Amino acid sequence: xxxxxxxxxxxxxxxxxxxxxxxxxxxxxxxxxxxxxxxxxxxxxxxxxxxxxxxxxxxxxxxxxxxxxxxxxxxxxxxxxxxxxxxxxxxxxxxxxxxxxxxxxxxxxxxxxxxxxxxxxxxxxxxxxxxxxxxxxxxxxxxxxxxxxxxxxxxxxxxxxxxxxxxxxxxxxxxxxxxxxxxxxxxxxxxxxxxxxxxxxxxxxxxxxxxxxxxxxxxxxxxxxxxxxxxxxxxxxxxxxxxxxxxxxxxxxxxxxxxxxxxxxxxxxxxxxxxxxxxxxxxxxxxxxxxxxxxxxxxxxxxxxxxxxxxxxxxxxxxxxxxxxxxxxxxxxxxxxxxxxxxxxxxxxxxxxxxxxxxxxxxxxxxxxxxxxxxxxxxxxxxxxxxxxxxxxxxxxxxxxxxxxxxxxxxxxxxxxxxxxxxxxxxxxxxxxxxxxxxxxxxxxxxxxxxxxxxxxxxxxxxxxxxxxxxxxxxxxxxxxxxxxxxxxxxxxxxxxxxxxxxxxxxxxxxxxxxxxxxxxxxxxxxxxxxxxxxxxxxxxxxxxxxxxxxxxxxxxxxxxxxxxxxxxxxxxxxxxxxxxxxxxxxxxxxxxxxxxxxxxxxxxxxxxxxxxxxxxxxxxxxxxxxxxxxxxxxxxxxxxxxxxxxxxxxxxxxxxxxxxxxxxxxxxxxxxxxxxxxxxxxxxxxxxxxxxxxxxxxxxxxxxxxxxxxxxxxxxxxxxxxxxxxxxxxxxxxxxxxxxxxxxxxxxxxxxxxxxxxxxxxxxxxxxxxxxxxxxx
Numbered sequence: 001x002x003x004x005x006x007x008x009x010x011x012x013x014x015x016x017x018x019x020x021x022x023x024x025x026x027x028x029x030x031x032x033x034x035x036x037x038x039x040x041x042x043x044x045x046x047x048x049x050x051x052x053x054x055x056x057x058x059x060x061x062x063x064x065x066x067x068x069x070x071x072x073x074x075x076x077x078x079x080x081x082x083x084x085x086x087x088x089x090x091x092x093x094x095x096x097x098x099x100x101x102x103x104x105x106x107x108x109x110x111x112x113x114x115x116x117x118x119x120x121x122x123x124x125x126x127x128x129x130x131x132x133x134x135x136x137x138x139x140x141x142x143x144x145x146x147x148x149x150x151x152x153x154x155x156x157x158x159x160x161x162x163x164x165x166x167x168x169x170x171x172x173x174x175x176x177x178x179x180x181x182x183x184x185x186x187x188x189x190x191x192x193x194x195x196x197x198x199x200x201x202x203x204x205x206x207x208x209x210x211x212x213x214x215x216x217x218x219x220x221x222x223x224x225x226x227x228x229x230x231x232x233x234x235x236x237x238x239x240x241x242x243x244x245x246x247x248x249x250x251x252x253x254x255x256x257x258x259x260x261x262x263x264x265x266x267x268x269x270x271x272x273x274x275x276x277x278x279x280x281x282x283x284x285x286x287x288x289x290x291x292x293x294x295x296x297x298x299x300x301x302x303x304x305x306x307x308x309x310x311x312x313x314x315x316x317x318x319x320x321x322x323x324x325x326x327x328x329x330x331x332x333x334x335x336x337x338x339x340x341x342x343x344x345x346x347x348x349x350x351x352x353x354x355x356x357x358x359x360x361x362x363x364x365x366x367x368x369x370x371x372x373x374x375x376x377x378x379x380x381x382x383x384x385x386x387x388x389x390x391x392x393x394x395x396x397x398x399x400x401x402x403x404x405x406x407x408x409x410x411x412x413x414x415x416x417x418x419x420x421x422x423x424x425x426x427x428x429x430x431x432x433x434x435x436x437x438x439x440x441x442x443x444x445x446x447x448x449x450x451x452x453x454x455x456x457x458x459x460x461x462x463x464x465x466x467x468x469x470x471x472x473x474x475x476x477x478x479x480x481x482x483x484x485x486x487x488x489x490x491x492x493x494x495x496x497x498x499x500x501x502x503x504x505x506x507x508x509x510x511x512x513x514x515x516x517x518x519x520x521x522x523x524x525x526x527x528x529x530x531x532x533x534x535x536x537x538x539x540x541x542x543x544x545x546x547x548x549x550x551x552x553x554x555x556x557x558x559x560x561x562x563x564x565x566x567x568x569x570x571x572x573x574x575x576x577x578x579x580x581x582x583x584x585x586x587x588x589x590x591x592x593x594x595x596x597x598x599x600x601x602x603x604x605x606x607x608x609x610x611x612x613x614x615x616x617x618x619x620x621x622x623x624x625x626x627x628x629x630x631x632x633x634x635x636x637x638x639x640x641x642x643x644x645x646x647x648x649x650x651x652x653x654x655x656x657x658x659x660x661x662x663x664x665x666x667x668x669x670x671x672x673x674x675x676x677x678x679x680x681x682x683x684x685x686x687x688x689x690x691x692x693x694x695x696x697x698x699x700x701x702x703x704x705x706x707x708x709x710x711x712x713x714x715x716x717x718x719x720x721x722x723x724x725x726x727x728x729x730x731x732x733x734x735x736x737x738x739x740x741x742x743x744x745x746x747x748x749x750x751x752x753x754x755x756x757x758x759x760x761x762x763x764x765x766x767x768x769x770x771x772x773x774x775x776x777x778x
Contacts, residue, residue, distance in 0.1 A: 015114035015122045016096055025100075028108040030054050042093065042113055044085035055111070058083070080116060092116035139224070139245040142231070145238060147171060147195050161216025179212030182223065182252075195228055195241045202238075204229040209252065210245070220372045223252040256287045257381045264385055268392020271399040273301055277320035280363060280389045284322075288381065289349075289365035291323035296353070296361035300393060303400030316361055347373045351386045355394035363389065402465060418446040422715045423454045423531035425645040427619035429627055433464065433592070433638045440638035441468030441522070442590040443476050447483045450760055450769040451723060452531050452649060452715045455483045458588040458642050459524035460543065471519050475500075475566075479526065486760030489526045489539035490575040493563065496524065497541060500567035520567040525588060529580070532713070534648040536586065539575045541566050544594070544601065547587040547608055548580065555585075555612035557605055585619070586644050587612060592637035593630060604631050619643050649713065656711030656723075661701050669697050669710055673722075676712055685720060685772060688753050695750055696724035696768050704728040705765065720772040727765040 015021060022042035025034030032055055035047040043050075043058060050058065079095040098110040142151040149167045167175065172191050181191060191210060198205055206227040213221055224245040231239040260283055267279040277294040284292040295316040299305075350364040363386050367373060374382070418426050426446050433440060441461025449455050457479055461468045478499060482492045500519040525546070527538035538546070542565035549555035563573040580586065587608065594604025607629040614625060623643050630639070655676050659665050670690040677686050693710055700708045704726030713721040732747060750757055754770040761767075 015094070015119040016112045022093075022113040024055065024111040024113065026055050026109040026111060030056065039113070042091070042115065043083065044087060044089075094119040139243075139247070141167075141243040141245070143195060143241040143243065145199065145240055147192055147199070147241070149175075150240060160214045176212040176214070179210060181208060182211050183209040191226070195243075198228045198230055199238055199241055202230045202232075209248075219369055221249075222247060223249040225252075254377070257377060260284070260288055260381060261384060264388050267385070267389050268396060271396050273393060273396045273400065274319045276389060276392045276396050277361075278322075279392075280385060281320040281322035283385065284365055284382075286324035288378065288385075290368045290371065291366040292321070293318065293364045294320040294353075294361065294389075295363075296393065297359070300360050300397045301400075303397050303404055305401065319361075347371075349374055349379065349382050351383065353386060353390040353393060355390040358394075360390055360393050360397070421446070421448055421454045422452055422649065422718070423529050423647060424456075425619055425647070427623045427643045429623045429639075429641050431592075431627060431639045440464045440592070441472035442592065442638050442640035443472045444588065444640050444642040445476055445480065446642070446644075447480055449483065449528065450486060450756075450758055450771075451721060451767070452713055452719070454529050454531075456527045456529065456536075456538075456586075456588055456642060456644060457483075457524070458543065458590060458640060459522060460590040460592070460640075461519065462521040464638070471522070475519055475522060475524070479524070483526075484758075486758065488575055488762075489528060489537055490573040492526050493524065493539050493541045493566075493573040497566050497569070497573070501569060503567075520565075522566045523591075524566060527588070529644075529646055531647060531649045532654060534580055534582070534646070536578045536580050536646070537575050538578065539563070539573045541573060542568075544589065544591055547589075547605070547612060548578070549585040549587075549609075549612045550581055551583050555609040557609065580646050582646075582648050584646050585612065585622070586646065587626070587641060588644070589641040590639055592639035593626070593641055595637075596631055607631055619645055649715075653714045653716075654711065656709060659697055659701070659708040659710060661706050661708060663698065663701055666694055666697050666701070670694050673712065680714055682714075682720065682774070685774075688772065689720065689722060692722050692750050692753060692770050693724065695747070696722070696770075699732065699747075699768075700724050700726040703730065703732075717774055720774055721769060722772075723767050723769045725765060725767040729761060729766060731759055731761075731766070732768060 020038060021036075022039035023034065023036040024032060024039055027033050031052060032050050033052075035045075035050045037047075039050075040046055045058065079097070081093050081095055083091055083093055085091060092115065093113050094116050096112045098112075100108055100110055138153075140151075140153040141149060144150045148169050148171055152167050162175070172179070179191070181194070191208070194205055194208060197203075204227065208226045208228070209223060210226050211221045211223045213219065225248050226243055226245045228241055228243050231242055233239055263283055267283060268276040269279075270276065273296060277296060281292040281294055295318050298315055298317060301317065301319070347367045347369070348364065349366075350362060352362055353360040365374075365382055418428065424446070428444055430442060430444075441459075441463065443457075443459050443461075445455075445457040447455035447457065457476075459472070459475060459479075461471045461475065463471075475496070478496060479492070482495055487495065500522065503519065522541075523543035524541045525538065525543040527536050527546075529536045538560065540560060540562045542562060545558045545560045545562065547555055547557050558578065560576050561574045564570050589608070591601065594608055595601045596604070608626055611622065611626040611629040614622075623641060626641060626643070627639075655672075657669075657672060659669055670693060673689050673693050674686050677683060677689060682689075689712075697708070697710055705728040706726070708724070708726045710725075711721075711723045713723070715721060747757075750770060755773050757768070757770040759766055759768050
């Protein structure tokens with residue numbers, strides 16, 4: 001789009017120009033002998049009605065014959081009059097009279113008249129032009145189509161120190177070789193490119209910040225706000241460029257200082273020592289200094305307290321450095337500007353980074369000539385920036401220390417290695433948050449249960465840091481204790497929910513009316529996989545449902561009922577049973593793996609399922625693939641994943657049968673056990689197993705309810721499991737019979753001959769189970 005200047009009535013000739021002004025010639029007697037066409041228009045009288053008559057007839061208010069004029073050799077005099085035209089209208093005019101001489105019968109006086117409004121407008125315009133040239137505080141420059149200087153006003157001489165004539169015909173790049181465009185950001189650094197664009201398009205450009213040393217002050221950089229518009233003739237032909245510039249050095253630097261001070265709030269936002277130092281260097285260069293160097297003590301980088309042993313007088317390390325290159329001035333330029341003068345302002349500032357009475361490091365800032373040295377205001381700004389940075393560095397050091405402690409605690413509370421189980425292969429990962437949130441309360445666990453079953457746990461404590469890590473450890477221990485009771489998933493979460501709610505409501509401390517348990521709002525998912533039935537029973541307390549990948553089918557996100565987070569209450573927990581074919585993979589995870597602030601969980605779930613489908617040669621590789629596929633921004637929160645491949649017990653690894661409620665059937669049960677152990681090659685376990693099964697079946701017949709059954713399970717080459725079930729819900733307990741007691745030694749013998757034993761309950765009754773480590777010989 002080209003810029004078209006609006007039509008403006010500009011009086012280029014002036015009101016008293018001979019070609020346009022009303023001109024009257026009067027002889028020595030005062031009679032009109034000359035009357036121009038412009039006079040006809042101004043006075044409203046044709047020439048033939050005026051010539052030969054006295055001027056006073058048309059200017060009756062004029063005293064004298066004609067209006068008093070100057071003496072010979074004096075300048076023309078100006079008079080203001082009001083005349084009445086033949087139509088009765090009045091017109092305000094300005095007269096100028098000039099003495100021509102006294103030739104006999106010839107012209108004696110020249111009277112030039114113009115409308116007063118036009119004369120006043122012309123006088124104002126003339127005064128404006130004179131003021132722009134001699135009095136204006138704005139630097140005005142006119143460039144020709146070749147972008148060379150054609151005209152400048154007086155202000156330019158005063159500010160830049162050029163003598164008249166030195167600018168004419170020169171380019172700005174030759175006159176100010178160190179000048180550069182400072183703003184707007186991203187614009188060209190060359191003024192001539194800006195002017196060429198204005199000349200080509202006609203689009204004006206305003207408020208271009210330009211900085212340069214000047215011949216009047218070659219040691220310092222001055223700043224101007226420059227605007228440009230195209231000059232063109234009445235036909236729109238470009239004649240050149242007009243530049244108006246206003247010196248704003250102090251205002252510009254004050255604005256830079258305010259902007260730097262306002263931006264100082266971003267220093268230390270990452271809670272990272274190196275990042276905080278880089279924030280300071282980035283804020284200072286190039287607006288405040290040409291170079292910045294930040295050094296910090298070793299103990300700050302390691303996050304140790306300042307008073308720790310070995311930290312006193314520690315070495316400083318350079319952690320941030322930033323500079324902008326200012327090339328030295330060419331020798332001809334220096335010769336043109338003259339010898340530099342020292343102004344005494346320092347060009348380097350070095351300040352300690354101090355917080356809490358401890359020295360964390362140092363920060364140095366340097367300016368290179370011809371830039372101004374640091375002023376008092378600059379010193380104050382530097383001290384403020386350094387002070388804020390020191391506080392941020394100390395916060396970063398404290399955070400690094402706390403983060404390290406929390407991470408160590410988190411790592412110590414998470415399982416070092418997960419137990420091997422016939423029912424499941426597992427792989428796991430924990431990834432702490434990359435940002436200032438750091439370590440959180442995510443955890444996972446694998447818990448061996450009776451009957452070759454395995455408990456799978458994943459949870460997420462609200463919050464981050466030491467409190468979250470400690471709460472995670474407490475809840476993980478509680479879940480393991482409850483799992484040892486062989487509770488169903490919904491029962492386990494119900495008891496865990498009660499414990500969290502009681503801690504939230506019932507614990508008080510003197511300094512506060514109530515204590516909010518950090519576990520409040522924790523999400524948890526607990527599942528039990530039974531390799532005998534190939535069934536996963538799972539319940540959720542506000543936690544995301546697992547993703548399952550069955551061989552030959554795409555991975556899917558299970559749609560399970562989800563109860564409230566722990567301690568919230570309101571709804572019961574519900575267990576769901578899912579049949580998993582042999583070799584199925586199931587992913588239990590925390591929301592930090594799939595959800596970000598910018599994206600909901602759907603995007604993360606898609607990435608998770610795709611990674612599960614790609615799979616890998618091992619579960620560990622699949623885990624790594626899942627972590628890599630996290631959506632952008634997921635590192636804002638910590639994440640945990642437990643990846644499980646389930647295995648069912650084959651038919652040759654288990655045997656069982658119903659037992660009638662008749663003591664005579666105990667012998668048949670022992671015989672069945674003996675034959676099965678011989679088939680498995682475990683003859684050395686026969687006596688012990690027969691004894692245990694005999695005692696347990698006898699107790700079930702005597703004290704339990706139908707139906708009664710027993711089952712033998714061989715957990716590979718690790719464990720032999722004997723289980724006896726009945727329909728009763730009474731819990732057996734271990735007694736220590738005296739020497740005179742006839743009974744009460746059954747469970748005592750079972751406990752002595754087995755490695756582990758216990759009782760689990762179901763809706764159908766109870767099961768007493770025992771385990772033998774294979775190779776154990778009694």
